[in-house]
Structures are given as C-alpha cells and as structure tokens.
Amino acid sequence: MGSVEQRSAGSHxxxxxxxxxxxxxxxxxxxxxxxxxxxxxxxxxxxxxxxFAQMRRESAAPLLVCPNHLTLIDSALVAWxxxxxxxxxxxxxxxxxxxxxxxxxxxxxxxxxxxYLAKCIPISRGGKRDEVAAVLARVTELTRSGEVALLFPxxxxxxxxxxxxxxxxxxxxxxxxxxxxxxxxxxxxRGQGQKSWSDLPMxxxxxxxxxxxxxxxxxxxxxxxSREFARQVVTQLKEMEDRVQVGR
Amino acid sequence: xxxxxxxxxxxxILTPWAKNPDAxxxxxxxxxILDDLKVNSARLVDVVIAFEDEFDxxxxxxxxxxxxxxxxxxxxxxxxxx
Numbered sequence: 001m002g003s004v005e006q007r008s009a010g011s012h013x014x015x016x017x018x019x020x021x022x023x024x025x026x027x028x029x030x031x032x033x034x035x036x037x038x039x040x041x042x043x044x045x046x047x048x049x050x051x052f053a054q055m056r057r058e059s060a061a062p063l064l065v066c067p068n069h070l071t072l073i074d075s076a077l078v079a080w081x082x083x084x085x086x087x088x089x090x091x092x093x094x095x096x097x098x099x100x101x102x103x104x105x106x107x108x109x110x111x112x113x114x115x116y117l118a119k120c121i122p123i124s125r126g127g128k129r130d131e132v133a134a135v136l137a138r139v140t141e142l143t144r145s146g147e148v149a150l151l152f153p154x155x156x157x158x159x160x161x162x163x164x165x166x167x168x169x170x171x172x173x174x175x176x177x178x179x180x181x182x183x184x185x186x187x188x189x190r191g192q193g194q195k196s197w198s199d200l201p202m203x204x205x206x207x208x209x210x211x212x213x214x215x216x217x218x219x220x221x222x223x224x225x226s227r228e229f230a231r232q233v234v235t236q237l238k239e240m241e242d243r244v245q246v247g248r
Numbered sequence: 249x250x251x252x253x254x255x256x257x258x259x260x261i262l263t264p265w266a267k268n269p270d271a272x273x274x275x276x277x278x279x280x281i282l283d284d285l286k287v288n289s290a291r292l293v294d295v296v297i298a299f300e301d302e303f304d305x306x307x308x309x310x311x312x313x314x315x316x317x318x319x320x321x322x323x324x325x326x327x328x329x330x
Contacts, residue, residue: 126282126289133313155290170293174309222306223296230293 008138012147015116020092022117027089034073034080039204042081048209052082055185055213062143062179065096066172066233067187068163068241069152072104072199078150078187081209097142097149099123099135101156125156136171140178151175153233161196163188163238165231170223173230176216184233186212188240192248208248210240249329254303254322261298262318265291277319285318299325 034040042048056063067078075098079088087094098120106112106122115122123135139149153172158164176182191205201207216232218225259275266272267286271279281287287295296307299321305328315321 129313129316132289133310155288167290169290173293177309222308223293223300223312226309227293227297 008141009145012138012142015119016092019095019117019119023092023095024089026117027085027095030076031080031085031088034076038200040077040201041206042077043206043208045081048081048211049084051211052185055183055211056148059183060146061181061183061215062146063148063183063185064143064172064175064179065148065150065185065187066153066237067150067189068237069154069157070161070190070194070197071157071201073201074152074189075100075150077201077207078189081189081207082185082187082211093147095119097121097139097147099139099149099151101125102127132171136174140175143175143179143182153230153237157197159197161194163234163241165234165238168227168230168234170226170230172233173226173228176229176233177218177226181215183213183215184236186214186233186236186240188237188244190241190244208244210244212236212240249303249326251322251326254325254329255318257302258299258318258321258325261295261302262287265295275318277317277322279318280316281318281321282316303329305329 065078067074079096083094096119098118100106100115100120100122102122102124105120106115121135121138124131139151142149151172153169154163154167155169158167176184188210189207191201191207193202193205214232214236216229218228220228255277262281262285263272265287268284271284271286279285282289292312296312299305300307303325305325307324307328311324315324
C-alpha cells in the first residue's frame with residue numbers, strides 16, 4: 001500500500017470513529033426532523049429496509065448505492081428509506097458514505113464540520129481534475145474495502161425532473177470500473193407531489209421508492225468502459241422511473 | 249502527426265461541447281477546457297471518447313485526470329500517437 005493510500009485509509013478510519021461517536025446524537029434528530037417537522041413518509045418502508053438488508057447479506061461483493069436526484073436532501077431520504085434509524089445511529093457501517101457537492105454543503109467551517117460528522121467526502125463538481133480524481137480514488141478505496149457509499153449517477157439534480165440517460169456521470173462509472181464485481185443498488189425515490197427538481201420536497205410529502213440491485217458489465221476498455229457502466233446505472237433508474245410512474 | 253494538426257482536430261472536437269464561443273474563438277494551448285470553454289465536466293468523457301475515435305488511440309480514465317487545458321489534451325494525444 002502506498003503512502004498516499006495509507007494516509008487516506010488513516011483519515012477514513014479517523015472519520016469513521018468520530019462519526020460513530022456522533023451518530024447516536026445527530027441521526028435521531030435528523031430522523032425526527034424528516035418525520036415530524038417536515039412530515040415526510042416513505043411508502044412501504046419496512047419492505048424496502050428488509051430488501052436492502054438482504055442485498056447486503058446475500059453477497060460480500062462491493063456495493064454502491066446510486067439514487068436518482070431531485071432535491072438537496074435525497075441522500076438523507078434514501079438512507080432513511082433503506083435503513084432503520086437505530087442502525088444508522090448505532091451501527092456505523094450502515095451509515096453510508098456520501099459525496100455531496102462542496103458548493104452546496106461544505107462552504108464554511110461549520111458546514112464542513114457537519115458534513116464530516118455525516119460521513120461525507122465533499123466534491124467540487126467541475127473542479128480541478130486532480131482534486132475530483134482524488135475524491136473518486138477515496139470512494140473507490142472505501143468501496144473496495146467493503147464500505148458502502150452513496151453517489152448520484154446523474155450530474156446534479158435533474159433539471160427536467162426526469163431521469164435522463166444522457167446525464168450519466170462519468171465518475172460513478174469510473175468507480176464501478178475500478179472495483180471488480182461491484183454491485184449497484186439503484187434507488188428511485190420521488191415524492192408524490194414532486195413535479196420537478198427543488199431544494200426540499202414539500203412538507204407532508206409521501207415518497208414512492210423502488211430498489212433494484214444490478215452488477216454492471218462491459219467488454220469495453222478505458223473511458224468507454226466507465227461511460228457504459230454509468231449509462232447502465234442511469235438506464236436502470238430510468239426503467240424504475242417508468243414503472244413508478246405507471247404504478248401511480 | 250504535427251502538433252498543429254492535433255490542435256486543430258482537438259478544437260474541432262471541443263467545439264460542439266464548448267459553451268463559451270468567445271473563449272473558443274481565441275483558443276490556445278493554455279485555454280482551460282472546463283473553466284474557459286465551459287465544457288460540462290460530466291460530458292468530458294464524451295470528448296475523450298471522441299479523441300479516441302478521431303486519433304485511433306486508447307485513453308485510460310487516469311490519463312484524463314492530467315487534462316485541464318487544451319494543451320494538456322494535445323500533449324496527451326501526441327504521447328499516445330508516438
């Protein structure tokens with residue numbers, strides 16, 4: 001293991017330990033905010049949690065969680081939908097690593113501290129290539145080592161309000177390409193009143209959620225391979241969106 | 249292939265992705281692809297694949313991490329053509 005990787009692994013261990021101490025305090029508060037202040041409800045929550053637990057149980061292969069993206073709190077909603085609050089608060093490995101946009105979530109020192117405690121590795125979308133690559137390398141390393149990270153495979157919140165296959169982000173494909181046997185839990189989450197993208201879902205919103213686990217495959221090489229992986233994930237989300245829309 | 253030929257082809261490939269026509273008009277080796285030309289970072293992969301097709305080369309994901317400017321792209325392609 002090189003010195004850069006050792007430093008990175010050390011910083012992950014430290015962050016994981018600090019998050020484990022902090023999560024019992026902030027996770028229940030976040031859940032109370034979502035459930036009682038905002039009045040959100042996840043349809044079929046118990047079944048979703050059982051399915052996600054089963055996906056984690058049935059194989060030791062690396063796992064990424066890739067949801068569609070419509071609001072700024074999608075990652076919190078996805079975690080709440082897939083994992084019981086007590087597990088998020090007390091079992092550190094159930095709290096997913098998250099890669100939020102630095103401009104939205106980690107501008108000042110307080111925001112940076114909050115994202116650190118929320119197990120986040122901020123990224124600057126469209127930032128310098130080497131900085132973006134360093135974050136992708138960290139997530140790759142975490143995924144390889146059996147940690148579960150959540151990444152949005154579309155480049156930002158969908159401006160059309162629909163999953164767009166052409167918006168597949170290269171970074172997700174790169175991580176999948178770098179992690180042999182990587183499985184992807186595709187999560188389609190949408191509020192019943194959500195017409196397009198927004199900062200927050202409306203209060204009292206009820207969310208429909210669909211979950212599918214895929215293992216992307218490709219015969220391509222290099223950048224073409226990464227693009228194909230990213231497209232397979234977003235195509236899966238698109239199919240799930242179509243099914244959810246038909247079911248409404 | 250001469251550097252000027254590669255540069256010309258690179259600029260031609262970048263043209264449909266560039267959202268800043270002024271920067272494109274004055275493009276040089278120092279022009280930053282994302283910051284100056286305003287190419288969407290998520291679409292950089294399509295640009296790279298277009299380079300692969302145009303020059304019949306293969307570019308690894310890691311190679312792209314070194315590409316910030318048009319000059320970086322030209323030099324990367326030249327190194328693959330050698």
